[in-house]
Amino acid sequence: MSTETLGSLTLALLLLIAGATVFGQLAAMLRQPKVVGEIAAGILLGPSLLGLLAPDAMARIFGDGAQDPSTVVLGFLYHLGLLLLMFVSGSSARNILGKQDWRPAAWLLGVGTPLPFFLALAVAPLLPLADFMGAAGSEPAVILVFAIATAVTSIPVISKIFYDLGILHTRFAGLVLGVAVVEDIVLWGVLALATAIASATVAAGAGAVAETVAVHVAANVLYVLVAMTVMPPLLRRLGRARCNIVARHTPIAWIVVVVLGYVSVAAALDVTLAFAALLAGFGIAGGVKGTEQERFRIPLAAIENVSAAVFIPIYFAVVGFRLDFTKGFAPLMVITFLLGSSAAALLSTGLAARLAGFRRLDIVNLAVTRNARGGPGIVLASVAFDAGIINARFFTTLVVTAVLTSQTCGAWLDFVLRKGWPLLSGAGVEEPDKPSVSARHWG
Template identity: 40%
Template structure:
């Protein structure tokens, strides 16, 4: 019943192994060039997918990735697991401890990053000819929502990786940026849930449909966090909790899968469940436990599931046939200027200095993993077509590049990220200079 033929298993393992190896190799090369690893991982799919291998050697591409009837479904399953693990990992990076001043800054930046960017994205959708980018759902309203989200979305995983690589994860700046990205993206996932609900209704929008979608998303988030916070800690450490005693990691993965399944049952995106499971662990578990779980999830996810997810995104792209370079460059300029200026102006309004405001604007203008998740969900639900899917993925990749380069310059120059981070930046600059002198 659950068996594949031996030749099919061998074929799939060969194709998956090649894709995984390419993802790690190109990710490694990207990091050596000070480019976020995710760009290299998606590039693996571009190299082995329709863009390069499929274009020059179409028979080899079809043999490798479409060699038997169920192969695409096996890759699809790994793709979904990678997506869930990415969102679970993102939730585990959620920040929980703030001073009143930091809460004020974060709140202003969340509003500043969301409202103007969403409005500009919505207006741009009205001004641009977006009809050629409609997906099979043929829902113009859902497409407009996706465009607005794509302008405003921010990435926790990529910016966290950049902070870790630069040794500035413990700075006040990093804490505020990650918190802003987390809260910001929860709001945008609610909007995405509304868009996917519209698409699933065959293009019919009613007030009842809209209110139901928003109520389900908000209710699921609030109910999970409130009930989870009250019950999770107590239930976890009960002597009768044999699953936790049998395997701590297995227990938390079980919670993640159950919340994702519940979200799907309620017609809320399954990624909500995985994200909230991570946030719940971060909020309710002692710091030592949440850090151990985060490390365990990283050990499971980043060697296999997450690289395969990003590489499979690349496999779905055909930049030769489905990519309008001029449209993309205009869209990139619009998204980058809108998000960066919105954050810069918001930061200046609360009396942050110019350099701090620039740093915040560039760091938050980083779409990375969530931008790719947005594009894949919108594409899979028929909101966008393959042409716009390629635009959104490339937007996520390019805007992930900017913050890493800029923040590396800031650290190397010994400039301040924001008030309160002077000592950390000074120590990091000395460390970098020491490494350079040894080399």
């Protein structure tokens, strides 16, 4: 790498990190999720603005073509930010469903999640799927992504919204986050199936798709089962073993080794890497009971701090950078998907909340909050776009929908609290507990 290239790459990182930080803070000051500002910074630096005003300067700074060293390095940092985002998500959400919430959680998971998913599956074949399809040319994969995007709920963004509003400790937050954790694990499994179908379509041709997909699905199912049942207790033993000098003396290095191990095995098995990072966080925290969270509190906090300050903002800024509103923006597609998917999610959650015994304002609060697509919606769009499942126009549609639904969630909950209304009847709004590191930084 020449000095000139290194200098351009350094400037690109400076602009992405500084821009994402500044605009993220501005968004927070305006009571918006930080992710909105971080994506906006990328949009300003990308083809939507800088590329229009000074295309040569943008090409020199951020790279020109897939083989350009700057493009390659920024691509790596983009994926690293995604992996860290998913890892911290998996490691932070533990013990958040109280016993009193098992019944409503069961209704939300049994009705609120599958209903919009299956509604989208039913509607998708009636749509012009060619307008959504990417280079992989796989219609079944597009349909699955369409359904996931309709049903997904954001863990990172709603965690940040809850913290900013001082309600992270409440029953309402515990119920929503607990349901979102289980829901996202299932939906990420479906995304793994979609990427398997897409890769099989490209590599094997239509005749061999079924066999190839069966192998991919089996590998993904086996990976998930092992990661959720065998690995947490195994990692707990390995982390406490006297012979493990890495965990004893440099626990941060041990955590990084675990994450890289999960991702490396996932790559060998063709499992979605972002999903592997989520499961790595689940495993390192001790599984369902989260028994290792306190033990690794300091090293996890250090990783979260650096990730939230540098790598995750880079990821969201690059997401914004890749949005080309001059070519990949279809207003009618955005409006139709935003309204249609929101209606399905709101009505499904409303029905589930009603069956769970909630009434009136409780139902509205749960429905609006669970409609926030946030980080997972953007991650879904990124993974599907990188896999060639969807095209640039649908990628832009998913990202814009994720941002707008998250903004709506934050604005509504802020309005409810300023009115002094309860989020859940009888739950109230108490003084907040000390927030987690991840909750302080994610947007």
